Amino acid sequence: MSDFNDLPAHVWPRNAARQEDGVVTVAGVPLAEIADEYGTPVMVIDEDDFRSRCRDMAAAYGGGHNVHYASKSMLTRTIARWVDEEGLSIDVASEFELGIALRADFPADRVTAHGNNKSDRFLQDCVEYGVGHVVVDHPAEIETLDMIARSREKIQRVMVRVKPGVEAHTNEMIATAHEDQKFGFSLAAGSAWEAARACIRAENLELVGLHCHIGSQIFDAEGFSLAAERVLELYARIHNELGVTLPELDLGGGYGIAYTADEQPLDVATVAHDLLTAVDKTAAELGIESPAVLVEPGRAISGPAGVTVYSVGAIKDTVIGDGPGDTRRYVSVDGGMSDNVRPALYGAAYDGRVVGRFLDGEATRTRIVGSHCESGDILINEIGLPDDVVAGDLFAMAGTGAYSYSMSSNYNAFPKIPVVVVRAGKVTPMLRRQTVEDFLALEA
Amino acid sequence: MSDFNDLPAHVWPRNAARQEDGVVTVAGVPLAEIADEYGTPVMVIDEDDFRSRCRDMAAAYGGGHNVHYASKSMLTRTIARWVDEEGLSIDVASEFELGIALRADFPADRVTAHGNNKSDRFLQDCVEYGVGHVVVDHPAEIETLDMIARSREKIQRVMVRVKPGVEAHTNEMIATAHEDQKFGFSLAAGSAWEAARACIRAENLELVGLHCHIGSQIFDAEGFSLAAERVLELYARIHNELGVTLPELDLGGGYGIAYTADEQPLDVATVAHDLLTAVDKTAAELGIESPAVLVEPGRAISGPAGVTVYSVGAIKDTVIGDGPGDTRRYVSVDGGMSDNVRPALYGAAYDGRVVGRFLDGEATRTRIVGSHCESGDILINEIGLPDDVVAGDLFAMAGTGAYSYSMSSNYNAFPKIPVVVVRAGKVTPMLRRQTVEDFLALEA
Structure with a gap:
């Protein structure tokens, strides 16, 4: 069994380390210092980790423009600038995400617009600002977008989202003719073909490719390759029957990361190589x-870069059965489902460590819970935390860079937590902590 | 089968009605008018519905002070004022909820403070402002609170949260000696007795009662009565061994409401009568x-008062099986898991209707989905929506007054939706819609 004080390198930020005094640093900055200055909970983002993963992806996929960062995983103007500087493209799924990217001067032609139900405003903004791709998702949208582009005398590049009939089910890829979900046009039922023809016919649209997405947390190329095979058949049909060669194929997101020590992250270069070979x-x-x-990786870029630092509060041992040792320790921290809903929403697992000092107690069956007035407010369902944890200890969770801040709420009127960036020993604030005044400012 | 145009009276706000032209009104205000003025999605709260449920509860439980509105279900200063004007008490579970209530001039002595991991700041504020009850949840908190009260030369009234060994499991009450959750002191293991003794011994605390909570969405008195029986045994022991008579018993929340037509709401008066009789x-x-x-009802007061009005966008029929008719219609609306996470988080069911006109098509297997970039973004998993629904129709969901705004997020950078109050034909804004500027204001 590994020492609890170790930080599994494939889970924690690339620049995380534990000092000789037991304090964990990220990019040379002790997390305890950040907690002192910004309070807890606080999210810390390792800028070099984030950027290095952008570069890994860009190298594996023949250039940053082929890699579309999913802004839904985590988006601020600073992050949009990093993505821009690394040469990546960016995905947005609302006029609001688009607005944030554009206010960071992100080049519109490297923006791709997604969504099953884009608002008219979103489509108008896309055309107006000249986003590189709009991924169309239903027939009425093709007509609307063509009309908007015509009214502005522009040609809008589009992709058609198709349902490839491949779904990721945990570790297994399921091939199916049906896909019971809201996104895309069916390959099997022929609606993808119809949509592609409609885009090609539309005077103010230029069809540049098809898009598919097979799920999330995928760890090898198998599913992507299977989807690519199915989608490429439609490329061939479009080529053969309509004489149109589509230059791009968007295989969506889903690149898995390791949230816990026993998971292995996707190997970006290997998966890319396998995938590109299969497509060729x-x-x-x-x-x-x-x-x-x-x-379109989001999680695989922003996820491992972020850690959330909490303070430990109430500690309680609870009898949960009749046998000897049928107890569970509940360790409460000062955040919870408001700053990270993924455990409650998806049953997501996370790795967590005490980061302000070494622990040397006995591993104890422990549940890390938040401070919300709800028994389902669980952050780590079970972890073997050493029993010398005490109130006031700093407890950090790794892999929180994606889908925690972006899905955060104000449940129990908890303010959104601050986010700081660390790089080369320096801390830069990215988002300040909300206050009750921010809530009151919304009151009419 | 009921006409889809009907509004089940036990699910919709008390002042909801459908006009002869098919438009649904709440408190005399057409929802279409509100949608026009405030845009969609928008939440509409029927003030008289909310207040009437306060009064029903107050009448059933011998006065408003015995009824503690759970602010976590929905809290603004306006709502705190309504609760105050109706004479109810209020529950808060963070210094932030407390702050909002106090800024509405809610009398502190009718505030009860909850939480498994209250911050020092929260406890300090409780003592400082003189909240009526603090419900203590773990041993260290008893010491801390006593110390804080001593330093301010005050006596803080407290209750001890106990685990009654009764859990609500859907429609069944389970009695158990164990409770594998984060809240409270165990009756069975003796820690509740120890906590009560500690509070009685503490010089600056006054123990006034015990508190228990058996779950949510409970529809009869059975579970409450069973819990009360168990907890009262500790009252007797405290009386007999320590000579202390505890004047209050807090049986927590959990009063169920009907989210769909086939559910029946809890009958407040009957449950109260059964419960009070059992306690006596x-x-x-x-x-x-x-x-x-x-x-401590929250949902049963705020829940039925609220409806969320969306606009219908993309409509898509999807083949989901090989048989004839194995199709599902996906109807997208312009909100989703950001403004109501309960379906995704708890699998919660809701009733929804087209509220801008009559529908007269054939009932069709339909899933109502949101606009987020996630296939789990479902609002109503299955509803027999008439097939003449079209893009642009207004679709409203009932029973959204509790735990939708309070748990809402900014996923995909969606702004929080506006909330308006309707009463006697008049609309008053309560919360404005967020904007991208609100997000940018948090950026450092």
Whole structure:
């Protein structure tokens, strides 16, 4: 069994380390110092970790423009600037995400717009500001977008979102003709073909490719390759029947990360190599040109860069059964489902460590819970925390850079937590902590 | 089968009605008018519905002071004022909820403070402002609170939260000696007795009662009565061994409401009568005085008062199986898991209707989904929506007054939605819609 004081390198930020005095640093900054200055809970983002993962992805996929950072995982103007500086493209799924990216001077032509139900305003903004791709999702949207582009005398580049009939189910890829979800046009039922034809016919749209998405937390190329094969058949049909060669293929997101020590993160280079090889091979078999492959990682870029630092409060041992040792320790921290809803929402697992000092007690069956007035407010369902944890200890959770801040709420009127960036020994605030005044400012 | 245009009276606000032209009004205000003025999504709160439920509870439990509105279900200064004007008490579970209530001039002595991990700041504020009750939840908190009260030369009234060993499991009450959750002191393991003794011994605390909570969405008195019986045994022991008579018994929240037509709401008067009778009977059997019974409804007051009005966007029919008719219609609306996470988080069911006109199509297997970039973004998993629904229709969900705004997020950078109050034909804004500027204001 590994020492609880170790920080599994594949889970924690690349620049996380534990000092000789037991304090954990990220990019050379002790988390205890950040907790002192900004209070807890606080999220700390390792800028170099974030940027290095951008670069890994860009290298693996033949250039940053092929890699679309999913802004829904975490977006501020600072993050949009990092993504821009690393040369990546960016995905947005609302006029609001688009607005934040544009206010960071993100180049519109490297923006892709997503959504099953884009508002008219969103579509108008896309055309107005000249976003690089709009991924169309239903027939009425094709008409609306064409009309908007015509009224502005522009040609809007689009992709058609298709349901590839491949779904990620935990560790297994399921191939199916049906996909019972809200996104996209069906390959099997022929609506993807119809949508592609409609885009090609539309005077003010330019169809540049098809888009598919097979799920999240995927760890190998199998599912992506299977989806690519199915989608490329439609490329061949479009080529053969309509004489149109689609230059791009967007295989969506889903690149898995390790949230806990026993998970292994996706190997970006290997998956990319396998995937690109499969696409080339299939395209050759179909007698078509191999399209440029686009991918949309969010979690795999922002996730591992972030850690959330909490203070430990109430500690309680609870009898949970009749046998000897049928107890569970509840360790409360000063945040919870408001700053990270993923455990409650998805049953998501996380790694957590005491980061202000070494622990040397006995590993104890422990549940890390938040401070909300709800028994489902659990952050880590079970962890073998050493029994010498005490109130006031700093407890950090790794892998919180994606989908925690972006999905955070103000449940129990908890303010959104501050986010700081660390790099080369320096701390820069990115988001301040909310206050009750921020809530009251919304009151009419 | 009921006409889809009907509004089940036990689910919709008391002042909801459908006009002859098919438009639904609440308190005489057409929802279409509100949608026009405030945009969609928008939440509409029927003030008289909210207030009338306060009064029903107050009448059933011998006065408003015995009824503690759970602010976590929905809290603004306006709501705190309504609760105050109706004479109810209020529960808060953070210094932030307390701050909002106090800024509405809510009398501190009718505030009860809850939480498994109250911050020092929260406890200090409680003592400082003189909240009526602090419900203590773990041993260290008793010491801390006593110390804070001593330093300010005050006596703080407290209750001890106990685990009654009764849990609500859907429609069944489970009695158990164990409770594997974070709240309270165990009756069975003796820690509740120890906590009560500690509070009685503490010089600056005054123990006034015990508190228990058996779950949520409870529809009869059975579980409450069973919990009361168990807890009253500790009242008797405290009376007999320590000579202390505890004047109050807090049975927590959990009063169920009907979210869908086939559910029946809890009958407040009947449950109260059964419960108070059971408490009196048990107290008599134990030879102790019957304590005043306090209850903590949140959902049962704010829930039915609120409806959320969306605009219908993309409509898509999807093949989900091989048989004839194995299709599902996906109807997208312009909100989703950001403004109401309960369906995604708890699998919660809701009733929804088209509220801008009559529908007369054939009932069709339909899923109402939001606009977020996530396939789990479902608002109503299955509803038999008439097939003449079209884009632009107004679709409202009932029973959203509790735990939707208070748990709302900014996922996909969606702004929090506006909330308006309707009463006697008049609309008053309560919360304005957030904007991207509100997000940017948090950026450092």
